[in-house]
Amino acid sequence: MLAPAIVLSAAWGGLALWYRLPLAGVFKSLAVAAFVVSALAALFVVRRLRRPALWVYLVAFAGVLLWWSTLRPSQTRVWADDVARHLHAQVDGDRVRLDNVRNFDWRSDDDYTPRWERREYDLARLQSADLVLSYWMGPAIAHTLVSFGFEDGRKLVFSVEIRKERGEQFSTLGGFFREFETTLVAADERDILRVRSNVRNEDVYLYRLRLPKAALRSLFLGYVAEAGELERQPSFYNTLTSNCTTIVFDLMRQIAPGLPLDYRLLLSGYLAEYAYDQDGLMPGYDYRTLHDRGRVTDRARAAGESSAFSELIREGVPGVAADQVRAR
Template identity: 60%
Template structure:
């Protein structure tokens, strides 16, 4: 072969660029393989043995596609593995797009109903307000109630965080208070099927629908502080009175939207904390995005930094005095005074007037 026909050797720069490109392609393939494995794990309806076998086969196909990438001069030899992987990915995407949320499943008792709101001026009638009596996670008395509220008497809002898996993960609730003593808590939760339990990973793979629950504090907060033994913190929100009503109505609108069109829970983008942020941002449009919206255990600190908690205290002071468990456990489940629990958990919390906690 004449010297002028010999292709020049690739430069070091081009070689490293090619290695980097192959590395990125391999990472993309591995990411797709991991996503597909999760989808099969949480959505495949067959027996566990078959499901696990499919996961292994799919992961092996991903490894084969990665191994095929560096073959430079034998492009035809690597095509079958890459084509098979691409075809499998297309099939998984088609399956993913066909998974639709539903309102019609065998729901667990505590999420079996969705509340329905009727608003006429200041008067709000809520059907299916949850007021279970919890003795343990599995021992409870179901109770769904119809309650009426006067929006002109809205007087406060409290942020409640319940820690169940370390300091970075918490469940977020918002409790509204009225000057006639009534309280109502909103909580976005997974809509579990009977016998099902929460999975943070499953929340990435359309495993759960979401539901907005309206409940009594003795139900939805007490079950966490007492029945489940989670660490619960309560903070008085520094919210101007004029914003309480649109916040309250925002939760009603969200519940109505979910009742009309079911939606999947997503661990990262559509969960108990993001719904609070979404509603708050309709009232305060310039609220900034922040990593603490994803690490919900730090959400109260984010609210503090935005001036949303009681002023005049450090966050550490609010956090320490907002810990409700010792006070919560002092109130028996069958206490004759229906409001004793709500008063007890607020004692000593900054920003809450003594009249709200007096026996």
């Protein structure tokens, strides 16, 4: 009966050591190997030695747990340029001032002109929110973003992302083991959507969310509150429980407490289908139509660096035509 527990705990402990132990490669390998050997000994040594071997493994695992409890997220690493600054917000009634809104000009992942801007928004003129899914690893996995639209035509995108260190790459498995901190990026669409469709060659879909004015405001301010919390207290990213999709669900559940849990919250590539089933997308269309007309990848690539990027990518997307007329 102990065997499954030993196998699972040893797998978790070995991966935790591999991803987070701050040792050079060979020493880290030796530490992981020693831990795994202690687990194997507890499983396979002859009967008369099994109890001592089990105690050795339990002490080793307790040591891993104790070390794990000491890991803390940081605000002071050498961050990659695109996540180097925290979003800072000041709210005064309907007026919101945001510092460090990202508006990079991307030519490639390694060639860009960084720009961080101060922007002000009037929540009384907030008129729309769009769910954006950017597919980077097959049909089941997508990055989730929400783009807010204002009556003057401006768009602002919120995106929960890993806060990479300079030179660091994302690892789905590493995201389970406190390898990354979390950041909340607020960005211009010509930055954060164009870099995904035009530079990283991801497949991007956009869906108009069906939200009344009060819910739009609550969702926007929910993101602002999350940014303030991360600015005050850093947090680890978690691939399963604290990621780009779970924050959207958590914020939406504050607006609609009855939203059910669903496997599509984990397989984020199907999140739009989940939103459709909850009557959260533009009414009057079947899901296939919303999906097909919501694919903005080709339009984004054709738009390039156009100042009308946001309008061009939305051509034909259900529910946005009236907004564009009002913005003009």
